[in-house]
Amino acid sequence: SYELTQPPSVSVSPGQTARITCSGDLLPKQYAYWYQQRPGQAPVLLIYKDTERPSGIPERFSGSSSGTTVTLTISGVQAEDEADYYCQSSDSSGSYVFGTGTKVTVL
Amino acid sequence: EVQLVESGGGLVQPGRSLRLSCAASGFTFDDYAMHWVRQVPGKALEWVSGITWNSGYAGYADSVKGRFTISRDNAKNSLYLQMNSLRAEDTALYYCARCSSLEVVPAAYFDYWGQGTLVTVYS
Numbered sequence: 001s002y003e004l005t006q007p008p009s010v011s012v013s014p015g016q017t018a019r020i021t022c023s024g025d026l027l028p029k030q031y032a033y034w035y036q037q038r039p040g041q042a043p044v045l046l047i048y049k050d051t052e053r054p055s056g057i058p059e060r061f062s063g064s065s066s067g068t069t070v071t072l073t074i075s076g077v078q079a080e081d082e083a084d085y086y087c088q089s090s091d092s093s094g095s096y097v098f099g100t101g102t103k104v105t106v107l
Numbered sequence: 108e109v110q111l112v113e114s115g116g117g118l119v120q121p122g123r124s125l126r127l128s129c130a131a132s133g134f135t136f137d138d139y140a141m142h143w144v145r146q147v148p149g150k151a152l153e154w155v156s157g158i159t160w161n162s163g164y165a166g167y168a169d170s171v172k173g174r175f176t177i178s179r180d181n182a183k184n185s186l187y188l189q190m191n192s193l194r195a196e197d198t199a200l201y202y203c204a205r206c207s208s209l210e211v212v213p214a215a216y217f218d219y220w221g222q223g224t225l226v227t228v229y230s
Contacts, residue, residue: 001169033216035152042202042220043152054218086152090213095168096142096154 002091004099011105018074020102022087030089032070038083082106109133109219111203116224129186129203137181140206143188145199157211166211193228
């Protein structure tokens with residue numbers, strides 16, 4: 001089955017930049033999406049179609065894509081950004097697949 | 108304001124059935140496909156099932172195909188998930204999520220989520 005691989009954890013100091021990668025063989029052909037999930041809360045859409053940001057999402061969140069890897073960048077990390085982050089895309093059959101998840105810790 | 112409120116979760120024995128509901132408000136329900144996504148506490152998200160705006164097509168993850176049935180009632184602004192032959196591995200928090208599209212298509216994503224309802228399958 002298709003897998004989207006993310007690093008289990010990323011640690012970053014306040015004000016620094018965090019980068020979270022998501023790797024999958026079909027990413028050059030399918031869009032990727034990113035979600036933030038704070039402890040005890042439902043996921044929130046952060047990025048759609050690789051790089052687009054929904055209204056209401058702070059500009060410090062950005063997405064990029066290169067080959068089989070997409071990246072979520074959090075610039076000027078704040079304490080409130082401590083959360084789990086998931087990428088999402090689709091496999092060849094059209095089923096939706098989530099990444100393995102990355103826990104971001106703000107030091 | 109978009110609101111999705113799940114209900115129907117609970118404790119159930121293996122092999123039994125459960126029906127989840129999701130009440131939607133704050134948007135035109137039949138303008139969107141809808142999905143169920145689940146999450147074992149402490150684990151990653153897993154897509155379960157999705158249904159088009161007019162119930163014309165429903166898709167399922169391989170892990171639930173043949174056991175779960177998704178449906179919707181546009182007149183009641185409600186989404187459902189009938190879960191039969193439940194297994195211990197179905198234990199999870201089940202989220203209702205609004206799709207970005209009318210259809211269940213690869214280039215779609217989940218733009219609003221409910222708070223989830225917990226299903227525990229125990230023996």
